[in-house]
Amino acid sequence: MPSLNVPQADFLQLPHKFRGFVAGFGSGKTWVGCAALCKHVWEWPGINSGYFAPTYPQIRDIFFPTIEEVAYDWGLKVRTKESDKEVDFYSGRQYRSTTICRSMEKPQTIVGFKIGHALVDELDVLPSLKAQHAWRKIIARMRYNVPGLKNGVDVTTTPEGFKFVFQQFVKQLREKPALTSMYGLVQASTFDNELNLPDDYIPSLMESYPEQLIRAYLNGQFVNLTSGSIYHAYDRKMNQCFDTVQAGEPLFIGMDFNVGKMAAITHVKRDQGMPRAVDEFTNGYDTPDMIKRIKERYWRYNGNTFEKTCEIRIYPDASGDSRKSVNASLTDIAMLKQAGFTVIAPAANPPVKDRINAMNAMFCNAQGERRYQVNPFTCPTYADGLEQQIWAPNGEPDKSQGNDHANDAGGYFIHKDFPIIKPVTTLNMGFAR
Secondary structure (H helix, E strand, O other), rough: OOOOOOHHHHHOOOOEEEEEEEEEEOOOOHHHHHHHHHHHHHOOOOOEEEEEEOOHHHHHHHHHHHHHHHHHHOOOOOEEEEOOOOEEEEEEEEEEEEEEEEEOOHHHHOOOOOEEEEEOOHHHOOOOHHHHHHHHHHHEEOOOOOOOOOOOEEEEOOOOOOOOHHHHHHHHHHHHHHHHEEEEEEEEHHHHHHHHHHHHHHHHHHHOHHHHHHHHHHHOOOOOOOOEEEOOOOOOOOOOOOOOOOOOOOEEEEOOOOOOEEEEEEEEEEEOOOOEEEEEEEEEEEEEHHHHHHHHHHHHEEEOEEOEEEEEEEEHHHHHHOOOOOOOOOOOHHHHHHHEEEOOOOOOOOOOOHHHHHHHHHHOOOOOOOOEEOOOOOHHHHHHHHHHHHEEEOOEEEOOOOOOOOOOHHHHHHHHOOOOOOOOOOOOOOOOO
C-alpha cells in the first residue's frame, strides 16, 4: 500500500476538479502531488499528465528523484527523459502514460500538448500575475474528452502570503460559494509529517525563523508577509545593547552603495559570536569618501598614512563589483580591497525576502530568542529605519522615505554571516515525504 500521512490521504480523496495542498516545509507536498500523478497513471492508462514547476532546475532536482521514489511506492517504474523533460510510466514492461514537465518561468511557452491531469508545484513562489498567467495556460491544456475523466489540476505549495493560491482557493470561494464544488483545499503542518523527518528538522526551523514565518512555513497558514513594518521582529528596547567598538577587535561592516547616500553599519561579535550593531556611517558621498571616514574612525594616522589597528571586513552591496563611483578604472569593491579592507561579497545580492527574513529571525526567532542587538545611541539612523520602514503597495520594501539605506547595509552582513538555512530532507523509500 502507498505510504501517506493523514493530510496526504485526505487530499487524495478530495473529489474536486481543482485541489490544493498548502503546507509547510517538509510536509510532503511534492510527494503527495506525485502520488496523485501515480494514481492517475493507474486509473487512466494512455492519458498523459503534466508537471509544472517555477523553474527547470526544480524539475531536475526535485521532481525527477521524487517521482521515481513515489512510483516505486505505488508499484510503478519510471523512465526519465531529462532532455525531453518527460517521465514515462510502466507497470512491469507495459507502458501506461507519460508526464510532460514544463517550467512556469515563461507561461506563454506552455502550449502544444494536451493532458488529463496536472500537478502545479510551488505555484505561490511566482509573482501573482505570472502565477495567474501560468494557471490559465495550464488549464487550457486539459483537453481530453473521456467520460468520467475530470481533467483535474492539483496545486501543492508553501503559503507565501495572500497570493494567487489564497485568492483562487479561499477568497474566491467566499465571494462565489457555488465554486466550492469545484475547488478543494487541504492545509497541512510540518508536524503532520514529523515521523518522516530528521529529529532536528523542526527544532532547526524553530530556531532559524521568526514567529510570523513559522506560521507560514511550518504550520502552512496564510499570513501577511508583505504589509506593515518590514522588520516586525525588531523591538528598540528588547533588541537594545550598549556595546561599542573596543580597540583592536575585528569589525564587520555592512555597506550599501548609493551615491550621495551611502550607508554602512559596523558590527562586532559578542556573547558566543552573536552580532551587535555598534556604529553607523550615513550620507556618504561616494566610495572613496566612505573609505576615508572608516579609516579615520578606526585606524591610526601617523602623519603620513593610516596604520591598521584592527581587522575590518566589509560586506558590500554586490552591485559594487560593477559600478564605478569615481575612478573609471576601478569598481567600488576594488577600491575597498585596495584600501586594505577584507571584502566579503557574493556574486549577486541575495533575494530581498531572504535578507529580510534573516534579519527578522536574528531579531527574534520563533523560540523568542533575540540574537541580534542594536545600540540605538550609536546607531540612531539604523534604529529609526528598522522601526519605520514598511512594505510598499507593490509588495516590495518602501524606499520613498529614505530609511532603507542603513537597513540594507546591515542586512548584507546579517544575511551573509547569519543566513536562514532551510534544513534538507532526504527521501527514504517507502515513507511519505
